[in-house]
Amino acid sequence: MFWKPIPWKGNTGTSTPPVVAEKSAAATRQDNSLSQSTHALVNQTQNEILRSYETETKAKFDDIEPVLKKILSQKQRVDFIRWANAELYSHIGVTLDEDEWELNNSSNSQFVFQNIFAKVVFKQFLAMSEDFFLRDPLGGQRAEEATRIFRDAGIHAVGVAPCADGRLAHFVSYVMRLPYTLARRKSHAGAMFDVSESVRNWVFTEHTRFREGLPNSADEPTRYMKMAVYHFSKADPTHQGCAAHGSDEYKAGSAALKKLNDFRQAIENRFGANSKVETFLIGVNTDDDSLKFHIPDQYGQVSLDRFMDTAGMYQATMNLPAEEAMVALKDAIDFCNKANQTTLPRPEIRDLIAWLIANNFSQIAYVKSYESGCYDDIGHAERFIGIGNGFEEVQLRNLSYYSYLHTIEEGVNDVDVGIKIFKGLNVKKGVPIPIIIRCDYDGRVPGSKTRAVEKAKRLEKAVQSRYHELYACGLVKTMGTLRDYTGFKPAEKLRTS
Ligand SMILES: [Zn+2]
Secondary structure, three states: OOEEEOOOOOOOOOOOOOEEEOOOHHHHHHHHHOOOOOOOOOOHHHHHHHHHHHHHHHHHHHOHHHHHHHHHOOOOOOOHHHHHHHHHHHHHOOOOOHHHHOOOOOOOHHHHHHHHHHHHHHHHHHHHHHHHHHHOOOOOOOOHHHHHHHHHOOEEEEEEEEEOOHHHOOHHHHHOOOOOOOEEEOOEHHHOOOHHHHHHHHHHHHHHHHHHOOOOOOOOOOEEEEEEEEEEOOOOOOOOOOHHHOOOHHHHHHHHHHHHHHHHHHHHHHHOOOOOEEEEEEEEEOOOOEEEEEOOOOOOOOOOOOEEEHHHHHHHOOOOOHHHHHHHHHHHHHHHHHHOOOOOOOHHHHHHHHHHHHHHHHHHHHHHHHHOOOOOOOOOOOOEEEEEOOOOOOOOOOOEEEEEOOOHHHHHHHHHHHHHHHHHHOHHHOOOEEEEEEEEEOOOOOOHHHHHHHHHHHHHHHHHHHOHHHHHOOOEEEEEEEEEOOOOOOOEEOOOO
């Protein structure tokens, strides 16, 4: 062993990593050849791909307001529509139909701007959806390796329940570097996922294993994994933490943990003690995307006070070759529990955690190299609100505030939080809040699409009526969308007639 754990007082919460290096001769030799700035476990090629996707996609949303203002100031041009579409296409990559430019609308120019702004945002979203599903820019449709790694750890399916906060929207594809097709994501304000809904999803997953042997046979002793993801800000803990928990990190973490324990208990109570699920509790520092990874004990129980700080581990393993860094990570995970006089995680779970932490190292390096180690927008900077289900194509930080819900009544708190955030972001400068409603359907099931259409219409109406004051003055704009989730098809716009 090249790493020797040091006695580690108390729990964690300190920035001191739980290990000190006692480097091997090989590691020392490699120190000279390894760049100090690049961790051996970081996937730099992937970072470059993810970065160009992020900057290009966000720019296409951020440029809408200035580009449109410039275009609309030239309304007197005789060739306005042709010229405006050429301008719009060259900057944003979309065009509007002739009547969508509203040349005959005699309302004041601000009102017209609001209408056109929303139309362009919605078109941009549909273009992004098409790009995401048809061209797979993040490689999220290639899940073989990750599936194998989870299966080796005894996991056959993964459900992720992050907070709806836009600063966690990239959790799957960026922070954890997981293929979106592997990790089923449902976001709620404060990570307050619905336990009954999770139980139903578990039943569906187990039934498919039993009847169809997918993703693996029900005979195999594997488990369903649920990850709950809360968040905090180290730089501004009392203001930039989780809005749903009053920026109180302890409250956010303990509420997510309670949900996980309730879910585990619900499965055992309802389906017997042999029905076990695996649970992970993860806290994200939204300043730099490092994690508090709560380490489970032998029985899978996690505790708020027992976690690994991935930023500390990144530094502590900085100069090691990849293989030794992985060994160090696994040792440190075990030591985290030893130091807390708790049983060790099962070896296969420990190895999975080490792999996930190594994945997170790539994201830590991403923020270090592209954001100077801390995001400029440590607060909210979302571009639109997404409500309903699905939205797999949204995998970027702060692109959208997303809330998973079936009815406005059930998700009203989530949507209210989103509206409050957008009052600060958009409404105060006269820019409307774009709200995209999404209802996925199963193209194999008769009537599924019709029901999705009805649901989307219902949700859209409910949004318009709940926020009627903003809606009436053009400051809330909505678009219903549908998607057949059985393949890689893009979102389709809901016809309004
Ligand atoms: Zn939150």
